[in-house]
Every structure is written in structure tokens, then in C-alpha cells.
Amino acid sequence: MKSILVTGGAGFIGSKLCLALLKRGYAVKVLDCLLSQVHGNNPDETSPLYNSIKNKVEFIKGNVTSRRDMVNAIEDIDCVVHLAAETGTGQSMYEIEKYVSTNILGTAILLDILTNTKTTVKRVLVAESRAIYGEGRYFSDELNSFVYPEQRSNSDMRNGDFEVKYPGCKQNLTLVSTPESSLLHPTSVYGITKQVEGQLVHTICPAIGIEDVSVRYQNVYGPGQSLSNPYTGILSIFSTRIKNGNGINVFEDGKETRDFVYIDDVVDATILCIEKSEAVGRSFNIGSGIATDVFTIAKTLVANYHINVPIKITGNYRIGDIRHNYADISLAHDLLGFKPKWSFEDGIHEFCKWVDNQEIKEDNYNKSISEMKSKGLYR
Numbered sequence: 001m002k003s004i005l006v007t008g009g010a011g012f013i014g015s016k017l018c019l020a021l022l023k024r025g026y027a028v029k030v031l032d033c034l035l036s037q038v039h040g041n042n043p044d045e046t047s048p049l050y051n052s053i054k055n056k057v058e059f060i061k062g063n064v065t066s067r068r069d070m071v072n073a074i075e076d077i078d079c080v081v082h083l084a085a086e087t088g089t090g091q092s093m094y095e096i097e098k099y100v101s102t103n104i105l106g107t108a109i110l111l112d113i114l115t116n117t118k119t120t121v122k123r124v125l126v127a128e129s130r131a132i133y134g135e136g137r138y139f140s141d142e143l144n145s146f147v148y149p150e151q152r153s154n155s156d157m158r159n160g161d162f163e164v165k166y167p168g169c170k171q172n173l174t175l176v177s178t179p180e181s182s183l184l185h186p187t188s189v190y191g192i193t194k195q196v197e198g199q200l201v202h203t204i205c206p207a208i209g210i211e212d213v214s215v216r217y218q219n220v221y222g223p224g225q226s227l228s229n230p231y232t233g234i235l236s237i238f239s240t241r242i243k244n245g246n247g248i249n250v251f252e253d254g255k256e257t258r259d260f261v262y263i264d265d266v267v268d269a270t271i272l273c274i275e276k277s278e279a280v281g282r283s284f285n286i287g288s289g290i291a292t293d294v295f296t297i298a299k300t301l302v303a304n305y306h307i308n309v310p311i312k313i314t315g316n317y318r319i320g321d322i323r324h325n326y327a328d329i330s331l332a333h334d335l336l337g338f339k340p341k342w343s344f345e346d347g348i349h350e351f352c353k354w355v356d357n358q359e360i361k362e363d364n365y366n367k368s369i370s371e372m373k374s375k376g377l378y379r
Contacts, residue, residue, distance in 0.1 A: 001078035001122060003027040004274065007064055007110075008084030009057065010034060012225045013127075013217070013266060015049045017081065018057055020267050021274075029058040031073040032084065038226050049224060064106030070113055074121060079274055082110060082126045082201070085194070088231035089131060090368070092190035093320045094375040103193035104200075111204045123211035125273055128198040128283065130178075130218045130259065131191030135164050136325035137182050138173035147173065148183040157317050158379065162252045164323050175257075175291065177328035180216070180283050188320035198283060211280045213273045218287030218327050222263030222347065223354035228361040230368040234258070234294065235348075237365055238301050239355050244363040247310040248302075251321070254295030254313045259287040259326035262342035262350075272336040279336060287327035288340050304352035319377045 004021055008014045009030030018028050030053060040046025044054075053059070062069030064084045074080060085103045086092070092099040107126065114121055135149045149164035156165070166173060186192045198214040205212035221235045230237060238248050269286045273279045298311045332338040342350075372378035 001274070003029065003077050004079045004081060005029045005031065005073050005077040006081045006083060007031045007073070010047070010050045010053060011038060011083060012049060013220060013263065014083045015053050016224065016263055016267050017270055018053050020271060022056060024271070027058075029060065029073060029077065031060045031062055031064065031069060033063045034061060037229055037231070040228070052224075065101055065109065067109055067113065070109050071117070074110070074113065074119060077121055079123045079125065080110065080121055081270070081274065082107060082124060082197075085127065087190065089188045089190050089320055090318050090372055090377065091231040092188050092193070093377050094371070096189050099189050099193050104196050107197045107200050111200055114210060115204060115208050121210055123213065123274070123280070124201055124205050125213040125215065125270070126197050126201040127194075128214045128216045129191065129194040130216055130285070130287070130325055130327065131188060132184050132186050132195040132198070132216065133178050133182055133325055134185040134187040134191065135322050136178040137176050138164065138166070139176050140166060140169050140173055142169050142171055146176070148185065149173065150185065151187045152323065154379070157252075160253070160315055162256070162317070162323060175324050177289060177326055178285070179328035180285055180331055187322060202281070202283070206281065213279045214283040215270060215273055216283060216285045216327070217266060218259035218261045218285070220263055220266050221260055222351055224263065227355065227358060228364070230364040234297060235260075235301070235351060238298055239305070239352070240361050240363050241365055242301060242305050242307050242309050243355070243360045245307070245309060246363055247312055248298045249312050249314045249316070250294055250298055251314060252317050253315065254298070255293050256321075257291035257293045257324045257326060259290065260292055260297075260344060260347070261287045261340065262347035265340040265342055268341070269332060269336070269338045272332075272338055276336050282331070282335065284332045284336070285327035285329050286332060286338070287329055288344065289327055289329045290344065291324065291326035292344060300348055301352065304348060305356070317379055318372060319379070
């Protein structure tokens with residue numbers, strides 16, 4: 001394969017991937033609508049991500065929900081890396097039409113074109129998400145088996161009990177890593193859309209003779225991610241608040257965990273999925289394989305910036321959020337040779353060093369929380 005289309009290629013992951021693909025000799029085309037929430041209202045002036053690929057790739061400003069734009073984008077393309085999506089668990093719970101349209105309809109239009117027109121496309125790689133797993137995998141000593149808890153109840157969380165529950169279990173469950181074979185039961189609109197995207201690609205592509213791959217990114221972070229988007233990216237949200245001298249409000253009890261994976265590792269893993277024949281027909285967790293709690297994230301950022309702002313454990317929670325989830329990345333290691341190179345400590349240090357050299361962005365965190373409160377989704 002010589003020519004690659006990256007939808008959403010001006011985004012955080014997409015732009016870094018494009019630059020890496022160019023270094024490897026690929027011809028790269030990008031389809032991106034330059035969403036103002038990510039790039040600002042004047043991308044030429046406000047978007048370092050867009051400017052990092054501008055005049056280096058063939059760029060089409062357009063939308064994945066436009067059939068005309070998508071037809072133009074896939075012309076003379078060998079591989080499609082479909083990253084374009086609305087992202088943000090909380091926002092998806094009240095911007096439902098927007099998330100379903102961009103994520104599901106956008107993927108459907110791509111596949112409809114590939115099915116019903118003559119195409120040079122040989123492989124489609126789609127970005128799923130760790131959100132498709134909902135709550136991760138746990139082990140029950142009482143049942144002597146792995147279990148997959150459903151969404152936590154409002155009544156428990158109102159009473160400050162944030163741990164997951166499972167029918168028939170009185171003892172606490174033990175968190176374990178979540179492999180690709182785990183139950184898919186997303187707890188947010190965003191998670192549902194990403195699950196459907198993956199299912200569409202894995203259903204249609206083999207039927208029409210196109211290779212199919214999906215990647216389930218965990219919490220991706222690193223230099224270049226948007227510092228002005230208050231809806232996604234906990235490291236960015238916390239960093240912007242710290243830089244504005246505002247305290248950090250940690251949801252629940254601060255013990256909730258996520259799998260944070262550095263952007264360079266994500267790009268390396270994605271290229272393996274583009275190039276390796278072993279990737280075909282598979283879904284891969286792309287993460288660090290390590291669970292880190294949110295309170296530790298807040299403390300680490302404050303320490304790195306040397307700005308002493310208060311960290312408050314609020315007990316508040318968002319509907320649709322999960323308690324824990326970290327990836328089992330053994331499949332990507334065994335089949336593709338993927339091994340994360342960046343430790344959490346080194347990655348956070350590099351991220352903070354980059355933030356220190358950026359213009360301080362307006363803190364819109366309270367606006368996003370107010371939106372969720374007005375919808376009854378923040379308690």
C-alpha cells in the first residue's frame with residue numbers, strides 16, 4: 001500500500017499519524033472538517049495540529065457525513081484510516097444526534113461507497129474506543145469467574161458508593177485487565193457509536209473483499225492535544241485549570257482509574273495495524289496496560305507545573321462514566337510486536353513541558369459542567 005486516507009487527519013492522533021506516515025514514504029490524504037471545538041474558529045491561526053500537516057498532505061476540508069466529500073477522498077487510495085469522530089463521553093449524552101450522525105452515519109457512508117462503487121481501497125482501519133467495554137473486566141472470588149458489571153446505580157453513587165456491583169456477589173470484585181474478547185456493553189452514547197462503527201467495518205469489509213482492522217484506543221495523551229476543549233481529555237482539562245490558577249475538581253472519590261497511553265506509542269501501534277498482515281480481521285487494544293487513578297493524575301500535574309492549586313474530591317459524578325477500565329494489550333504484543341515505549345512518568349513530564357510553552361487557554365470547564373447539570377447528567 002502506498003496511498004493512505006486519514007479521516008480526521010488534522011486531529012490530535014490523526015495529525016501525528018500523518019507525519020509519521022509521510023516519513024515512511026506514504027502519500028497521505030486527509031479529510032477533516034476542522035471542528036471549531038478542536039481547532040478554533042480560524043484554524044490557520046489557532047490550530048497547531050492543522051498547521052503541522054498543512055501543505056504536507058493532500059487536504060480536503062469536508063465532512064464524513066457528506067457523500068460527495070467521501071467519494072473525492074477515497075479516490076486512488078489503498079488504505080483508509082477512519083479516525084474522524086465526535087469524541088467525549090459526557091457531551092455525547094446530550095448531543096446524541098450529532099454523535100450518532102458523525103460516527104455511525106459517517107462510517108456507513110464510507111462503507112456504502114466502498115460497496116457500491118469501483119474502488120482501489122484494500123484495507124480499512126477504524127478507531128473504536130475503550131468506551132465500548134463499559135465497565136471493565138473483574139474477577140469474583142465468590143463466583144470463581146470473570147464478571148462484567150453493568151452501569152452503576154444512581155442511588156449507590158448518591159450515597160458515595162462508587163464501586164461496581166455484580167448480582168450474587170457481596171464481596172468487592174477484583175479489577176483485572178480487559179482483553180478484546182471481553183463483553184461489549186458501553187454505558188454512553190459515544191461508546192455505543194464506537195461499537196457500531198467497529199461492527200460495521202468488521203461486517204461489511206470482509207463481505208466485499210476489503211481487509212478490516214479496528215483499534216481500541218485507551219486514554220491517549222501527549223504534546224499537541226487540544227487544551228481548549230473542555231469535553232474530552234482529562235489531562236488537558238486539568239492542565240488548563242491549573243494554568244489559570246483554578247482548583248481541580250476530581251469526580252467521585254478520585255480512585256477511579258483509566259489506562260493512559262502516550263501519543264507516540266499510539267502512532268506506532270496504528271502503523272503496525274496498517275502494515276501487518278496479522279492485523280487483518282482483528283480488533284486490538286492500544287494502551288499502556290496500566291491503571292492509573294484520577295487523583296494521582298491531578299497530583300502529578302500540579303507537581304510538574306509547580307503551581308499550587310487545591311485538589312478537591314467532590315463526590316460528584318457524571319451519568320455514563322465508568323469506574324475502572326485498563327487494557328490487556330497482549331494480543332497487540334503477540335501478533336504485531338507492539339510494546340509501549342513511554343512510561344507514565346516520562347510521558348507526563350513531556351506533556352507538561354509542552355504545555356509550559358503554550359499560550360494559556362480560556363478555562364471553559366465550568367461551562368461544560370453547567371451544560372451537563374442542565375440536562376440532569378451531572379450529579
